[in-house]
Amino acid sequence: MQPFAIAPSILSADFARLGEEVDNVLAAGADIVHFDVMDNHYVPNLTIGPMVCSALRKYGITAPIDAHLMVKPVDRIIGDFIEAGASYITFHPEASEHVDRSLQLIKAGGAKAGLVFNPATPLDVLKYVMDKVDMILLMSVNPGFGGQKFIPGTLDKLREARALIDASGREIRLEIDGGVNVQNIREIAAAGADTFVAGSAIFNQPDYKAVIDAMRAELAGVRG
Numbered sequence: 001m002q003p004f005a006i007a008p009s010i011l012s013a014d015f016a017r018l019g020e021e022v023d024n025v026l027a028a029g030a031d032i033v034h035f036d037v038m039d040n041h042y043v044p045n046l047t048i049g050p051m052v053c054s055a056l057r058k059y060g061i062t063a064p065i066d067a068h069l070m071v072k073p074v075d076r077i078i079g080d081f082i083e084a085g086a087s088y089i090t091f092h093p094e095a096s097e098h099v100d101r102s103l104q105l106i107k108a109g110g111a112k113a114g115l116v117f118n119p120a121t122p123l124d125v126l127k128y129v130m131d132k133v134d135m136i137l138l139m140s141v142n143p144g145f146g147g148q149k150f151i152p153g154t155l156d157k158l159r160e161a162r163a164l165i166d167a168s169g170r171e172i173r174l175e176i177d178g179g180v181n182v183q184n185i186r187e188i189a190a191a192g193a194d195t196f197v198a199g200s201a202i203f204n205q206p207d208y209k210a211v212i213d214a215m216r217a218e219l220a221g222v223r224g
């Protein structure tokens with residue numbers, strides 16, 4: 001299993017002060033910057049694109065950036081995110097006509113590739129592309145908005161994904177996204193997640209370090 005990583009979703013940050021917000025959350029102990037890209041087509045919301053990712057790199061952010069693409073079609077924008085400095089690029093299989101090709105595009109550009117599964121999307125496609133994924137992201141809310149409630153059925157799906165990863169023998173991150181907080185992170189880790197996206201739970205509090213420290217204390221109870 002990969003080391004635990006906390007990935008604040010900047011969807012809930014103050015966009016008017018984005019560079020400073022990312023600096024602050026990294027200084028508070030975050031490992032990965034989760035970057036939600038929404039197109040008002042695949043999901044009913046519109047957020048930020050490759051120019052903002054590139055701006056964060058130019059501003060001096062060196063931490064891994066995890067671009068979660070909620071964009072359809074996805075292939076056209078993959079190259080732009082590679083150029084913009086994304087470290088991980090994940091997409092939803094429903095948003096690609098050719099999942100294997102999209103994964104290859106990401107890897108050919110030198111980024112790590114991942115697939116994202118909505119709460120009602122089965123994991124079946126993984127069987128055919130396990131050798132090409134570096135990350136599996138399970139949505140524990142329907143995509144499009146921050147601040148939603150964790151869907152408990154995702155815990156069984158995490159166990160299912162963990163078994164697939166372990167059987168593959170590959171180093172694949174198992175990320176969870178949606179409604180993660182200090183109260184439920186331990187149960188989510190025990191079900192097999194190693195990478196935890198949290199937006200509102202972190203950015204809606206005044207002290208980011210206090211929240212991240214509390215999350216790490218919970219995680220230490222699962223794996224010290």
Ligand SMILES: O=C(CO)[C@H](O)[C@H](O)COP(=O)(O)O
Nearest residue numbers: 143144146147178179199200
């Ligand atoms: O992909 C997302 C929504 O589509 C966000 O990453 C997610 O919702 C994080 O926000 P929160 O932690 O507030 O649920």
Ligand SMILES: [Fe+2]
Nearest residue numbers: 009036068177
């Ligand atoms: Fe996300």
